[in-house]
Amino acid sequence: xxxxxxxxxxxxFLMLASMVVVLGSLFLILGTVIGRGLPALNLAMLTQTxxxxxxxxxxxxxxxxILGSLYLAGGxxxxxxxxxxxxxIYLQIYAVRSKFVELIRLSLDILWGIPSIVYGAxxxxxxxxxxxxxxxxxxxxxLALLELPIMTRGMDEAIAMVPAALKESSYxxxxxxxxxxxxxxxxxxxxxxxxxxxxxFGRGIGDAASVLFTAGYTDRLPTSLFGPAASLPLAVFFQLxxxxxxxxxxxxxxxxxxxxxxxxxxxISRRLAGRWRDQIVR
Amino acid sequence: MTKENFIPLVSKIHNQRxxxxxxxxxxxxxxxxxxxxMGILAIAASLLVPVIILALYKRTLPILEVQTLSELLFSKExxxxxxxxxxxxxxxxxxxxxxxxxxxxxxxxxxTAIYLAEYAHSKIxxxxxxIIDLLAGIPSVVYxxxxxxxxxxxxxxxxxxxxKLRLGVLPIFQSENPTGYSVLAGGVVLAVxxxxxxxxxxxxxxxxVPQGLREASLxxxxxxxxxxxxVVLRQAGxxxxxxxxxxxxxxxxxxxxxxxxxxxxxxxxxxxxxxxYPLTAxxxxxxxxxxxxxxxxxxxxxxALILLLVVLIFNLGARLILVRxxxxx
Numbered sequence: 001x002x003x004x005x006x007x008x009x010x011x012x013f014l015m016l017a018s019m020v021v022v023l024g025s026l027f028l029i030l031g032t033v034i035g036r037g038l039p040a041l042n043l044a045m046l047t048q049t050x051x052x053x054x055x056x057x058x059x060x061x062x063x064x065x066i067l068g069s070l071y072l073a074g075g076x077x078x079x080x081x082x083x084x085x086x087x088x089i090y091l092q093i094y095a096v097r098s099k100f101v102e103l104i105r106l107s108l109d110i111l112w113g114i115p116s117i118v119y120g121a122x123x124x125x126x127x128x129x130x131x132x133x134x135x136x137x138x139x140x141x142x143l144a145l146l147e148l149p150i151m152t153r154g155m156d157e158a159i160a161m162v163p164a165a166l167k168e169s170s171y172x173x174x175x176x177x178x179x180x181x182x183x184x185x186x187x188x189x190x191x192x193x194x195x196x197x198x199x200x201f202g203r204g205i206g207d208a209a210s211v212l213f214t215a216g217y218t219d220r221l222p223t224s225l226f227g228p229a230a231s232l233p234l235a236v237f238f239q240l241x242x243x244x245x246x247x248x249x250x251x252x253x254x255x256x257x258x259x260x261x262x263x264x265x266x267x268i269s270r271r272l273a274g275r276w277r278d279q280i281v282r
Numbered sequence: 283m284t285k286e287n288f289i290p291l292v293s294k295i296h297n298q299r300x301x302x303x304x305x306x307x308x309x310x311x312x313x314x315x316x317x318x319x320m321g322i323l324a325i326a327a328s329l330l331v332p333v334i335i336l337a338l339y340k341r342t343l344p345i346l347e348v349q350t351l352s353e354l355l356f357s358k359e360x361x362x363x364x365x366x367x368x369x370x371x372x373x374x375x376x377x378x379x380x381x382x383x384x385x386x387x388x389x390x391x392x393x394t395a396i397y398l399a400e401y402a403h404s405k406i407x408x409x410x411x412x413i414i415d416l417l418a419g420i421p422s423v424v425y426x427x428x429x430x431x432x433x434x435x436x437x438x439x440x441x442x443x444x445x446k447l448r449l450g451v452l453p454i455f456q457s458e459n460p461t462g463y464s465v466l467a468g469g470v471v472l473a474v475x476x477x478x479x480x481x482x483x484x485x486x487x488x489x490x491v492p493q494g495l496r497e498a499s500l501x502x503x504x505x506x507x508x509x510x511x512x513v514v515l516r517q518a519g520x521x522x523x524x525x526x527x528x529x530x531x532x533x534x535x536x537x538x539x540x541x542x543x544x545x546x547x548x549x550x551x552x553x554x555x556x557x558x559y560p561l562t563a564x565x566x567x568x569x570x571x572x573x574x575x576x577x578x579x580x581x582x583x584x585x586a587l588i589l590l591l592v593v594l595i596f597n598l599g600a601r602l603i604l605v606r607x608x609x610x611x
Contacts, residue, residue, distance in 0.1 A: 004505045004507075004508065005505070007505070007507055007508075008505045008506060008507045008508075011393075011507045012401070012507070014393055015393045015394065015396060015397035015401065016397070017390075017393075018389070018390035018391075018393035018394045018397070019393075019394050019397055019398075019410065021390045022390055022391070022394050022414065022417075022477050022481065023410060023413050023414075025417070025474045025477070026413055026416060026417045026420075028428065028432065029417075029420060029424065029425065029428040029474070032427065032428045032431050032432050033424055033427060033428065036427075036431060083323055083327065086316075086319065086320040086323050086324075087320065087323050087324045087327055089320060090317075090320035090321055090323070090324045091324065094317050094320060094321065095321070095324075102605070103328060104324050104325075104327065104328045106598075106601055106602075106605070107327070107328035107330070107331055108327065108328070109597070109601050110331055110594065110597050110598060110601065111327075111330060111331060113528070113531055113532070113535075113593060113594075113597040114331075114334070114535070114590060114593060114594075115534070115535020115536065115537065115562065115589055115590070115593060116535075116537065117535065117537040117562050117565055117566060117586065117589070118334070118338075118535065118586050118589055118590045118593075120565075121338060121565065121582070121583050121586035122334045122337055122338065122586075124569070124583075125337045125338065125340075125341050125583065126337070129337075145330070148327065148330075149327075152327070176309055176310060176312070176313035177313055177316075177317070178312055178313040178316040178317075179309070179313070181316075202419055203419075205421075206419075206420070206421025206422070206423070206424075207421070207422075208421070208422065208423050208537075208538045209422075209537040209538055209562070209566060212566055212569060213569050233421055233422075233423040233538065236423040236424075236426075236427060237423055237426070237538060237542070240427065240430065240542070251427075252427070255423065255424050255427050258421055258423070258424065259420065259421070259424050262419050262420065262421060263416060263419070265419075266415065266416055266419045270412060270415075
């Protein structure tokens with residue numbers, strides 16, 4: 001009997017130690033990024049483009065990457081939204097509980113697991129096929145593909161939370177499925193849908209491997225859909241690789257800005273999810 | 283044709299004016315149009331996986347014309363300028379980094395999942411899960427920076443000298459590599475990256491085990507840990523396996539964070555302190571030159587195809603297990 005007690009205590013200790021390792025790793029990462037990024041961050045960094053080339057020039061900031069990233073992820077999220085919402089509505093309202101729907105869900109889950117570099121390679125072949133060069137638009141389309149499964153599954157689950165009675169009342173009043181979806185379900189789930197959108201945006205803005213081939217990189221601010229665009233993750237990656245400390249500063253600042261954007265999005269969507277839970281109970 | 287389909291294209295209103303009403307604009311027509319349009323989008327999305335495979339395969343064909351598949355996969359000769367593309371060092375590199383990452387990740391991730399599902403007070407649970415979510419949302423380049431600035435120097439100065447001294451007899455701990463850019467650094471970074479996914483899935487399947495089973499075991503006098511080990515984990519076993527497999531395939535395809543810390547030397551690593559060069563890093567590092575050397579693009583897109591197929595198989599397996607578990611509940 002005593003042996004069992006000891007075993008219990010040992011494993012409980014191990015579990016707590018594991019928790020400390022897992023949770024601690026977040027703080028280690030944040031500590032590194034803030035510790036290096038905060039000294040590098042100043043107004044000039046946020047409001048200027050790099051002077052004399054992003055790889056060599058020691059002056060200037062990361063505005064090209066900040067704007068580029070916002071454009072890329074913003075455009076991608078919009079594109080993904082146009083496709084995700086209809087699919088989520090289709091899965092939940094039109095084709096409920098069929099083999100077909102399960103198949104679509106499965107393939108969305110599979111898409112979710114595809115590495116972003118593979119999306120990048122696919123986007124690249126797509127652009128070769130269309131005769132396009134690395135551009136803002138190419139990056140947006142590739143990121144949209146990456147975001148599509150995340151957003152769709154998020155919306156799918158949000159809509160699944162709507163009580164069946166609500167749907168049935170709407171049908172009983174003679175509304176078609178389309179009217180029910182647009183006027184009742186979507187309105188009822190706005191916070192949940194927004195959470196899915198923010199999650200997808202966060203994933204899109206942080207992804208480097210997929211825009212590497214497709215969006216390119218440039219010192220200038222993005223002005224055209226068909227010109228290359230810089231992005232924060234690539235700003236980190238390229239500028240960290242230089243031997244010049246002044247250039248590396250820009251990489252640290254980019255990492256910090258990116259982390260702040262992603263964490264803020266995460267906190268906002270958590271808030272929204274909380275509010276949305278209240279709404280469902282009503 | 284059902285009755286609903288007979289919506290007049292041209293209808294007479296008030297016997298005075300002819301107005302054209304397309305079926306789409308009618309309430310039921312709108313509904314039917316929406317169903318079809320949304321259904322087409324859904325089918326298109328599910329066709330994306332085969333389309334990606336086909337597109338990459340078509341781009342890989344030029345290299346399969348000059349090299350056999352087994353040459354491509356098992357040759358160590360990587361000289362793009364001479365037209366020799368052997369993926370072996372890169373495939374082995376990917377497996378090494380992923381395996382080391384999983385060995386490091388699995389014990390703490392599963393213990394944390396068990397703790398959260400079985401032991402944790404609701405307050406601790408409410409505190410820990412958002413932090414784990416935040417960990418999941420951190421971009422991979424940020425993991426990469428952390429790896430370069432913290433993990434690599436720590437391995438170089440502390441872990442490598444210590445393990446070489448103590449366990450240097452084992453070849454796995456021997457290395458000539460003087461830097462910390464190594465398989466181990468890649469593994470540590472990957473481990474932290476896959477914590478959230480393993481924990482989230484494992485916690486969910488463990489929580490899904492019926493409460494009655496636990497109560498029966500506790501009533502027989504088993505301790506909590508014994509209940510977990512012999513009852514709960516046995517029941518949740520396949521799901522926990524699926525969680526690990528999902529983590530594995532995530533790690534397998536990770537690019538940026540690994541690329542920044544593994545050293546990128548095209549060799550077959552012999553020790554965890556050796557540098558490696560995973561497939562993902564190969565693709566990301568060489569995309570710039572790939573259009574200027576013949577068949578280089580085919581080789582790199584072939585590497586992407588290999589990655590995709592491996593990840594696809596693992597993911598499909600894990601998802602099928604999870605779907606079955608949900609159904610049996």
